[in-house]
Amino acid sequence: MISGVDRRLLVHANWPLLGFAALLFLAGIVNLYSASGERLENGIRVAPFFYRQILWGGIGLCALILCTLFDYRHLKPLAFPFFAVTLLLLVLVPLIGVRVSGAQRWISLGFFNLQPSELAKISTLLMTTTLLSRYQSPLDWPRFSLTLLIAFLPCALIFIQPDLGTALLLLMLTGGIILYHGIRLSILKVCLVVLPVLPPLGWFFLLKEYQKKRILTFLDPSQDPTNAGYHITNSKIAIGSGEIWGKGFQEGAHHLLRFLPEKHTDFALAVFSEEWGLIGSLLLLTFFCCFLLCIANTAREAKDRFGSLLCAGIFFYFFWQILINIGMVVGLIPVVGVPLPFISYGGTATIVNCILLGFVLNISMRRFMFKAR
């Protein structure tokens, strides 16, 4: 009987989603091999993070499977305690956190450095979706304010670490979920008026000098005194010089991308586009879009509001990262430290991505359960 249920679960799983995710991860691994290769006296040495990324992928796969084993609705009662623990950890970071190159983001657990802001991504997502799943009608002012407030708490704590990228991502993520759920027209109108005012306010009251510099550099790279516009310029040269067919595997990185210090993390796409050209770039872009569409489909097919909202939240989580990272690499927006899912190297990010994928699969697997009775 149980095996029968299991088989039905497997049949209903969103296999295309898993397929596109696997394709993207594979492309990331191949690209990492090329991006991290270093020319030495005798041939090419591959940096250890190539192997480590494969290991992270394996760990991520286990996490993904674990996340599909239980009914996702069991997450609802866990959302609040999880959120509270995350907030507590975020408060602890400035007190007992480890400081790495000016930013205090980690709590040392001895064998492992925990980054509570990564946990915050999952817990804020769960918290807001659980909250919104209780409301049927479009949000009115009190409910809207409450949701925003809940998102603001972790955002503020992450912002002071300082980690502008993650704080903004959380905020945009919550905004996306709220929009998906629906709000009253009057609130939308007010938001449309207020939002353009916020950036200047943030500029004067919140941003640090180096963050302002990045934005100024983006607006006028030639005015840059310390070569901070160098990344963008070189990234554009790398991508552009790939032309239609690209320079070929391992042919690009050794020329220009030596100039890119983050070529295996935030600027990994530049390496990819240089080596695989327009064809490769568009293929990768298509993979990403199909991947996002698969998540959107699951959101549509979910059997309850919680499932839909969770899928939508995960959609926005990936969407914003893809938009910001590619936008940065192709020189459309300023340099913000946001990785490209599956393509950039990063252990924690890989695992978080896999856990969220697991949630989506979980929702897709159980979308027909009530009809099975």
Added chain:
Amino acid sequence: MHTEVFTDGYQPPRMGQFLLYALVVFLFLLFVLRFWYLQVLHGEYYSRVAHDTRTRSERVYANRGIILDARGRLLAENRPAYYLTLISEDCPDIPATLAQVSQWLDIPPDQIRIKYRQGRKEGKFFEPLVLAADVPFERILQIEPQLFLWPGLTVETRQRRYYPQGELFAHILGYVAEANGEELKADEELRLGDIVGKQGIEYMQEKRLRGIKGANILEVDALGRPLTKYQKALPKAGVNLTLALDIDLQRAASQALGEESGAVVIMEPDTGKLRALVSHPSYDNNIFTARLSARDWASLAEHPRHPLQNRAVQSVYPPGSVWKLMMAGLLLEQGLDPRATVSCAGYVSLGSRLFRCHRQGGHGQVNMMNSLILSCDVYYYEMAQKVGIDAIERFAKACGFGKRTAIDLPHEHSGLVPGREWKLARFHEAWQRGETLNIAIGQGFTLVTPVQMAVFVSALLNEGKLLKPVLLEGEEPEVTGTLPLSAPHRAFILEAMRATASSGTARRISRPDAVMGGKTGTAQTVRIGERRLKKNEMEFLHRDHAWLVSWGMKDGKTYVVVVMAEHGGSGSGTAGPITARIYESLFGPLTPPGRQQVSREGGQP
């Protein structure tokens, strides 16, 4: 199994669902357009930028400031040196190139490979890394014609520091050498292979001497061949320094010290300017600017007499009887009548211990003037018991002892003025009365540097100003403290020194054409036994340190000369003739010359 069938009627938000699909379409269109714009529309342009030309920044080294003596003669200069460097990104076959370099220069291939790996780890991309520094010119002549066969290799002309005076100024100038990992990390201006000051003035004045590197922008083609070169920033040469020291005086003082280990300080009391600062034995600082061989280093570091040590500022010695100048000052300031006498029987007993005077039979009735001229120990044993250790400690510190003189040389020793608190902290023991007696004659724990002594004696002559010893010619005098001695008391001590130089223990330095003053000191390094042993009866390391602090005035010029001969024997016997010879170079040789001959053979006074 599941009961939540009531969710059956759930419909996802239509607008929300529409938003998701719209966003995906937006993402796709936006980036398709952007990739098309970059890779197709401008692809050719970016290709050209990436392939055909690229620019590279090249450093231009600034000339390090040269160092001159007071009369404008060279103490440190720059000579051209040839460096073989490699830009690994331009090199198609690195192992072959390294092997070729090792063959050219007769350096083991392993050594070159280590150098390469180290450079690779620390250097930036397209930065030339130094494979061999200071290659001889003849070798460069052989290599140069073949260099075009080896892309990536270049000969760079940089500068190498050279010290024409070598050993004579080694302790003062110090030396320069390649910056090590720590220095590279601490100073962002530095790059692998850069030269920095490691010791002496080269170290202390590093920022002024170094100058600012310039930069050239090189445009290179795909093979790394430079196409055009234009200047982005001119290098700014370092500041040239003129020292207050004088090569002739330095040499004379060094020759006067002869084979003795020790130090000589010649200071102008009014300005604090140092005219000579000798430390023996010395070393040739030029060996540090080239590649220092392990053998050279070992022979320097393990030399029993520590040639790297600058004895004038980095070594401390018990001051011995020279300390009595300070003690006499203290007694005067305490209101003691200088005419009061003490009866010296050759020893003082305190409890079960016997404190001996250096003269076995004793000096008889001794007043303060005579106590200095004859250097009677008993006088100070008696007086010290009256004033006590606390007053001595306070006064000695006010005279500039026990703290650094602020001379611009690294690792200056502060010396030591002991006291109750210090002893408690250091040994967890209470102060003993007997120790006060030892301190009174400059023995026991008391330690001073020769330069501190010169500053103290200068203050007696310049109305009580404790001056920072000045090494640079242009520097203004800097008062670091005031001697707590009134003018009549200073005059009394100077008079005692004058008398000591004319008829006392320092009479070896007297000369008819100048007013001289002095005070000898014979500082024990081991406890005195039943009687003082003669110099040649003792092992070298057990011999006494010989001090002579002195001043001389002639033709309106005043100099303070401090001589310290480490394990040299007695102050008058060893330091006396050395000091006399130094004054000959300051004030001219003595006439008739016959007299010199006689006294040199005359032995110990």
